Amino acid sequence: xxxxxxxxxxxxxxxxxxxxxxxxxxxxxxxxxxxxxxxxxxxxxxxxxxxxxxxxxxxxxxxxxxxxxxxxxxxxxxxxxxxxxxxxxxxxxxxxxxxxxxxxxxxxxxxxx
Amino acid sequence: xxxxxxxxxxxxxxxxxxxxxxxxxxxxxxxxxxxxxxxxxxxxxxxxxxxxxxxxxxxxxxxxxxxxxxxxxxxxxxxxxxxxxxxxxxxxxxxxxxxxxxxxxxxxxxxxx
Numbered sequence: 097x098x099x100x101x102x103x104x105x106x107x108x109x110x111x112x113x114x115x116x117x118x119x120x121x122x123x124x125x126x127x128x129x130x131x132x133x134x135x136x137x138x139x140x141x142x143x144x145x146x147x148x149x150x151x152x153x154x155x156x157x158x159x160x161x162x163x164x165x166x167x168x169x170x171x172x173x174x175x176x177x178x179x180x181x182x183x184x185x186x187x188x189x190x191x192x193x194x195x196x197x198x199x200x201x202x203x204x205x206x207x208x209x
Numbered sequence: 210x211x212x213x214x215x216x217x218x219x220x221x222x223x224x225x226x227x228x229x230x231x232x233x234x235x236x237x238x239x240x241x242x243x244x245x246x247x248x249x250x251x252x253x254x255x256x257x258x259x260x261x262x263x264x265x266x267x268x269x270x271x272x273x274x275x276x277x278x279x280x281x282x283x284x285x286x287x288x289x290x291x292x293x294x295x296x297x298x299x300x301x302x303x304x305x306x307x308x309x310x311x312x313x314x315x316x317x318x319x320x321x322x
Contacts, residue, residue: 197255
């Protein structure tokens with residue numbers, strides 16, 4: 097398996113623009129997590145899905161952030177409108193039922209100018 | 210609420226020397242504990258995990274960690290570090306039935322010749 101695949105790896109956008117981050121989890125994994133990593137706050141869980149259903153979105157910072165998982169092999173994290181304080185590395189991770197650990201993608205480095 | 214403390218932000222070690230990275234956790238139930246490593250520009254890779262049984266766990270790349278319930282600690286060790294071990298190391302806590310991993314703020318490891 098190729099692991100968790102995220103795209104794009106880098107994204108630079110202007111303030112106010114919509115940004116969409118994409119994630120393909122490991123095949124067969126039924127949990128999917130979105131994390132954000134910043135120097136100030138470290139790694140924060142934004143939202144996670146189980147069997148494509150959002151279970152806990154309490155970490156989503158505000159209504160500008162939304163996440164979807166239309167099927168078992170694809171998820172998106174959208175920021176609209178984006179702000180400079182959204183600049184961070186966003187990680188997607190997946191976990192299979194019966195596993196205890198999550199497998200991480202390589203992340204998307206988002207810069208909002 | 211669960212929490213993880215990594216008291217050392219940055220550690221510098223000579224190549225070939227031993228290493229210990231500290232991790233303290235707070236969790237009301239029996240925790241699952243993890244150590245992840247993040248190389249520059251990369252995602253997080255699992256080094257090792259503890260969820261039951263032997264309190265000394267072996268991981269990849271020659272790392273080990275010991276779970277000490279009385280001290281609420283899960284310190285990571287390696288007897289002899291290699292230059293390729295330079296990276297950021299994250300301790301994380303979770304639990305059975307709790308899908309949300311809480312990460313520490315990380316310890317950046319620098320290796321000097």
